[in-house]
Amino acid sequence: MAGPQGAELQGENPPVYSAFLRTAFVRSTLWIFPVLFLLVFFFLPLSRILFLAFDSQVLAGGNGGLIAATLRFTFYQAALSTLLTFLLGLPSAVLFARYDFRGKSLLRALTAIPFMLPTVVVAAAFTSLLGPRGWISLVFPQSTFQFIGTLSAILIAHVFYNTTIVIRVVSSALSRFDPKLEQAARSLGADTPRVWWNVTLPLLRPSLLAAGLLVFLFDFTSFGVILLLGGSKFTTLEVEIYLRVLKLPNLPLAALLSIIQLLFTLVFSVIYTRVISRVTTQTAPRFSTSHSPRSAREKIFVAAWAALLSLFFLLPLASLPFRSVARLEADRGQRGEVQYGMTSDYYRELFINRRGSLFYVPPIRATFNSLGYAGLTVLLSLALGYPAAIALAKPTRLERILDPLIMLPLGASAVMLGLGFILNFGGALASPWFVPIAHTLVALPFVIRTLQPALASIPERLRQAAASLGASPFRVWQSVDWPILSRATLTAATFAFTISLGEFGATLLLTRPEYPTIPIAIQRFLSQPGGLNYGQAMAMSTILMSVTMAAILLIEKMRLPGDAADIPL
């Protein structure tokens, strides 16, 4: 029978696994490994950063100007990016929430792809389209058009990344929106602009705010996009931390910048949680608010906007794989004679260990390294995530306090995690094991947020029904829990896998030259001159993009209807 605790949580019916899961011993063993892991690999490094940051030398060292300038640019680019994201995202949200048209779900999926893509792939995709060796420059060789290394590159990549957030949050709010409110306003004498201004927009405000904060947060901590597309001119907090660790070493300054960034992220996250709670209380029953465009004006809007969206999202994504198999310029040693045509050279070259190349190993080894790290990350994050999720699914009062602690690593940026590892483990970092551990820290919140709702959703009544029909606890687990959990487990594993595969910031700081991962290899190829390096960057990025897209597809397939656990936080 259930102890007093179990009875309090479950009412009069004793939970089927109660006797086992409710004992204090089992409860605490559920916690011990995730908590220990976080203590050693997150909080200890974090405390090192804190101590270093408040070292008197940095605070007095006259770095105020640099910090202020970096902070100013970080805010500036994030605000501008957010604004532009809304410019594209808001009409798109209206398009998806209000209208039915052919290819709608396909277009919606297309807009969602970038969000899951590794930053290096997005950077490579934009390079393949707009860079000096990209399609546009090749088609118009006389143009002096420059994209890479400009603010526009950063902004456009951010819009490319985050438009899906605005679409998702705002269009779901729009489709939860009772159409009768707009009809009532209309019948009371409001024309279309006034209906929007007086009714629709005020009611969407919490959702707009939530989407805006989330987009701003991602733009604020953006790293790969700024480093790879912004060139050396632009540094945000995150890039500056990286520079102060690897390029112009000043670890105390890096630590101070990390703390500043962490504080801002936490403040935004707290505001976001406040706002998002208002979004959910506003929900009304679902209405089918979408219809085929009727008037000519609606038809033009739908056609034009759908075309614009497809172009904006498809062009970079498609130009990358095409660029990876196209030879459009002279190879090494063939000066002057330009060969055009299809080629698989860039892929073949990945298997060759050339002397004087960027690596001590054939570049394809990066793929194996990445797959190995990703596999370890999956195992580690599931092994730690499962007990934590079981405890969080039906938490005791004490465990509720632990919940935000587990999510805290989300607030820390990847580069900051890397810095913490360097400060805390120093010389031991020669071991390649720290990379999957860092990846696990990034993936763990996602894994727990995927498993926990699935675990909590299993109705105790079903277990009781099965038990009352004579099923042993194992049979109960097998017939009730597992069918639901198997999907969630696969989704969580895929999340961990893709996160590890694409992780750039922490890996850049932690990885050893002889153990490159795919994103690191792409970054090195991109930063080197020469058509062959460029081609290999394209080939490697195409491989990474394909694997990630396959994973996204798998996650989408696994998603239960009505399940919205895609953006944690």
Add this chain to the structure above:
Amino acid sequence: MLELKNISKTYEGRLLLDDITFAVQAGETVCLLGASGSGKSTLLRMIAGLESPENGRILFDHIDLASTPAHLRDFGLVFQDYGLFPHLNIFDNIAFGLKMRKLPAPEINLRVTSLLKQMDLAGFEKRKVTDLSGGEQQRVALARALATRPRLLMFDEPLGALDRSLKEGLQKELRSILRKAGIPAIYVTHDQDEAFTLADRILLLHEGKIIRAGTPAEIWSNPGSAWAARFLNAGNVIEGAFVSPDKIKTAVGVFPLKCRHKHSKGQRISLLLKQSNEIGEEELRLKVEDVLFKQDQFEVRLRGGIIVHLKDAPKTGQTIRVRVKVRCLE
């Protein structure tokens, strides 16, 4: 005032409204009564200008409304789930239409205050919509629609979400408000009691067609078709067949009856049997199959599924005599 001429509309390939023609006179309350899916709400939305008909015309005071958008029609609309603006307080909800018309603030104040008083909601100005009960919300919605003094009021099952006792009270209230305001009204409902209480005239809508129109009394005494009689719960509907042009044989007896159209021998027809106390009506002698206690009377089921209501409970198995009025349903 309002005229609908040959309105048709298809929805996903199905004919939703089929050649609807009717008119609403000044000060008249017309009920569109029909089951869900009969197209009655769509018809209302067309009149409001929120949807457009595929065929036919809608006129008000002889002016075609086809080119008048919803916000310029000046028709008030009240919904089932009230459609109150959750971000505005009670005062601003009622004042919404007045502000859209850019009325001066003192005038708005005056109108809203007097409406709140009329609706028994005085002092509710600053309250939030979500703090009100269903009945109170519906009164606010009504006040909001009345505030602009529209040319026509439209109700889309406005009391559908309320419980029975509240509903009956509000029906009477609504009836007196509509009479007093003198604004023509179209009232859509699937509840026949509501239609009978409120309507000057009822239009019975079935599968996109008006199958019967008339005053509540006319429709009750002669529903016109077997479907309508069953829908209105107007009495016992049974099948019969002509044994001669003026004699119909049924499972419960043979009735001498003349119907409007000529019928040949053997043709089948539905009959409406209404319990009656008038001398000279048909008398049935049937065995009692079941007796149900219904507060101040008994519901008695007789052989052949005939239901009658009696003051005293007969015994099951006993044969009793009841008088019924018989009508052809064509």
